Amino acid sequence: xxxxxxxxxxxxxxxxxxxxxxxxxxxxxxxxxxxxNNTVIKHSAKKVRRIYNETIxxxxxxxxxxxxxxxxxxxxxxxxxxxxxxxxxxxLARDWRADKYLRRLEALMIAVDGTSxxxxxxxxxxxxxxxxxxxxxxxxxxAQAAATALIRKTELDAREIVETAMKIAxxxxxxxxxxxxxxxx
Numbered sequence: 001x002x003x004x005x006x007x008x009x010x011x012x013x014x015x016x017x018x019x020x021x022x023x024x025x026x027x028x029x030x031x032x033x034x035x036x037n038n039t040v041i042k043h044s045a046k047k048v049r050r051i052y053n054e055t056i057x058x059x060x061x062x063x064x065x066x067x068x069x070x071x072x073x074x075x076x077x078x079x080x081x082x083x084x085x086x087x088x089x090x091x092l093a094r095d096w097r098a099d100k101y102l103r104r105l106e107a108l109m110i111a112v113d114g115t116s117x118x119x120x121x122x123x124x125x126x127x128x129x130x131x132x133x134x135x136x137x138x139x140x141x142x143a144q145a146a147a148t149a150l151i152r153k154t155e156l157d158a159r160e161i162v163e164t165a166m167k168i169a170x171x172x173x174x175x176x177x178x179x180x181x182x183x184x185x
Contacts, residue, residue, distance in 0.1 A: 150165060
């Protein structure tokens with residue numbers, strides 16, 4: 001899409017999604033900002049959702065329509081494989097990479113249940129992080145670094161870590177705000 005007065009395409013920027021596994025739960029958060037080029041056009045978008053009978057959390061970064069399409073596809077896989085998140089994620093990644101239509105979708109997804117935490121990408125990646133936390137999006141590096149430091153050096157619980165790390169990311173990334181949606185399972 002091009003701006004009428006410009007040769008440059010209009011681009012949606014940024015998001016920050018962070019998931020942290022605690023002792024008894026997994027907490028996922030996403031900021032609410034939607035930015036079109038250098039303008040904030042929405043402050044309270046919901047980028048974290050519950051799916052599959054509210055037993056799985058997904059958070060997405062990238063084009064919204066693409067992310068919602070992938071969320072629907074993941075839910076279909078979960079139905080097919082009786083809620084097995086790992087198997088469903090692998091099948092989604094396989095389809096995403098191989099299908100002519102899906103291959104064009106531009107998004108990243110984090111999916112978590114009570115036992116698995118997965119980063120799913122269109123290049124066929126299904127990655128389970130080493131330390132029980134993962135972040136994506138423009139503020140993802142800041143959120144993940146803050147969460148890692150908090151896990152290693154504090155006694156905060158998973159929710160407090162996510163809240164604090166997301167605030168830090170929002171203070172550093174211009175495409176991330178502090179209107180955070182938090183979900184737990």
